[in-house]
Amino acid sequence: MSLLITLLAFIVAIGVLVSIHEYGHYWVARRCGIKVLTFSIGFGKPLLKWQRGETQWQLAAIPLGGYVKMLDEREDPVAPEELHRAFNRQPPLKRMAVVVAGPLANFLLAIVIYWAIFMGGVQVMAPRIGAVTPDSLAGHAGFVAGDVVTRIDGRDIESWADVQLALIDRAAARVRSSVTVERPGGGEIDRILDFTDIDKDAIDGSLTSRIGMSVVAYRVDEPPAAGSPAQLGGMRVGDRPLAVEGRPTPDWPAFAAAVRARPGLVTRITVARGAQTLALTLTPEAVEEGGRRIGRIGAAGGPEPASLAGLRRDVAYGPVQALGKALGQTWDTSALSLKMLWRMVSGNVSFKQLSGPVAIADYAGQSARLGWVAYLQYLCLISISLGVLNLLPVPVLDGGHLMYYSAELLRGRPVSERVMELGQRVGVGLLAALMVVALYNDVTRLLTG
Structure with missing residues (x-):
């Protein structure tokens, strides 16, 4: 069912976007007096076609694009009485x-x-930092859980999506970025994120996680399975993973990905337990999933309730x-x-x-x-x-x-x-x-x- 939804969503998206793009060409060409011969969604052999006026409309076999074919002397001979409607005969501006x-x-x-969408209302996540890994770029810059980001290099911030896009832009520019936050106790303070030496492979949609900050704080929310690597390694309910082998994991997806990448390897996991920071040593069990060998420790995580309070709002x-x-x-x-x-x-x-x-x-x-x-x-x-x-x-x-x-x-x-x-x-x-x-x-x- 999941694969079917993916295929249908992809086909609809490509169909809509290509149709709109090609219709733009078609509409202006007609307004410029140019004869349009074919309007095709897809390439290759037509699967379905029909004539409307002087244009043949069609759906073709390869759905990765489309085209509008106009009357053009460079492609086919054009009757003398229709030369004025050929694309190649039009002035450059047309x-x-x-x-x-x-x-x-x-x-x-x-x-x-x-x-x-904006008129109908959209739900956004507040630009509030839910968790910060101490030994990370964000941690060294002085960010703390509860900080609300208000500006990044002078640009006003309204949502967590704004935070992510602005930081990706600043990281890609390799600059020192000034981030203004409101502290839970009141007042604004500026923090500097130094992206001048950031690894270019880190600049993607997971950038905030890679630099050690997350919009939600995650924790182990169920007792680890009996006899599992997590239970044998001393992990408990309420532990919040901070890092795997020294690499920050401020959210559960980042932590899970780091564990999956270490099947059968002795692994050092740093967790926050109350006010303490502890280093646990365990060995993820090697299991087969989808033809790949991954690591699993037998722990399930979820968001801390306090970090969810007031996080989402309708605008x-x-x-x-x-x-x-x-x-x-x-x-x-x-x-x-x-x-x-x-x-x-x-x-x-x-x-x-x-x-x-x-x-x-x-x-x-x-x-x-x-x-x-x-x-x-x-x-x-x-x-x-x-x-x-x-x-x-x-x-x-x-x-x-x-x-x-x-x-x-x-x-x-x-x-x-x-x-x-x-x-x-x-x-x-x-x-x-x-x-x-x-x-x-x-x-x-x-x-x-």
Whole structure:
């Protein structure tokens, strides 16, 4: 059932996003007087097709994209009476409008969905730190449980999601970041997180956990199984894991992942027990799961009730304010996507952060299981990413065509066929390389959990 939900969520997401993107091209092309021959969702052999006006609409066999085919002398002969409707005969500004319309349609979709979400109300997590690992970057910076983050480098913070995105941005920039927090006892204080020497492999969605802070404090909430490594190693109900082999584990997922990575190995686990910090030594049992050998200690964890109090709150906005929030969210996400891409190229961020279709499908399934709002937010994120990617100045992408038409506008004549052909080869090579890296990352994530 879980696999079915994942597949359906992925197919719906790709279908909606590709349809919106291609419809942007189609709508502007028609307004510019260009004849559209085919509107296809998917590539390859058509599975379903129908004629509407002068355009053939179709669903094709390979669902990873789509295209709009316009009348063009470079592809097929064009009757003299229809030359004025051929794409290649249009002035550069019209061609640029058609090309940019696809990515803009993706941004517009995100804005509309975010607008509806913000008007209908969304549940957010307060930007309050629930747990801090003492021997970690956050711990050394002086953060304590209960701190409420209000600003990061002058940017106002409203939710824990804001904290995560802002810190990823600052870490990727390799800077010393000023974080303003409100202390439980009252008053504001600034803390400095020094990201200048952070490992680029640590800059991902788990960054807050990697630097030693979590929005919720986790603890062992059931007695460890009799005879289990946790019970034999002295772990008790109420213990809060802080680190595994010296690496911070401020939340239970991080702790579980660290244990799973050490099957059959003697392991030192640091826990907080009341006011004490203890070092326990145990050996995770080696078990087979999904064809992989993982470690298991026989302990179950859950959030501390005190860290959940007042953590979630419902927020809703009026139409005008919601539109402003939607525009801001779309802009911030677009800017962060561009920054992260550039920082991958410049070496500040690892290419391990690239995701391919397997990871995208997995995220689609996860968000669908969390409910409609989470799934719609996922659609917004992927739609923005699709828009940003297509605007990159890479031949074969919309941004590459914009580059050619801009050069034609400035030079007064088209770019030579030789240059365009060479650009196509380079563009295809770059995209193929990125896809190989993304698929490799997907497979690695599946194998390592």
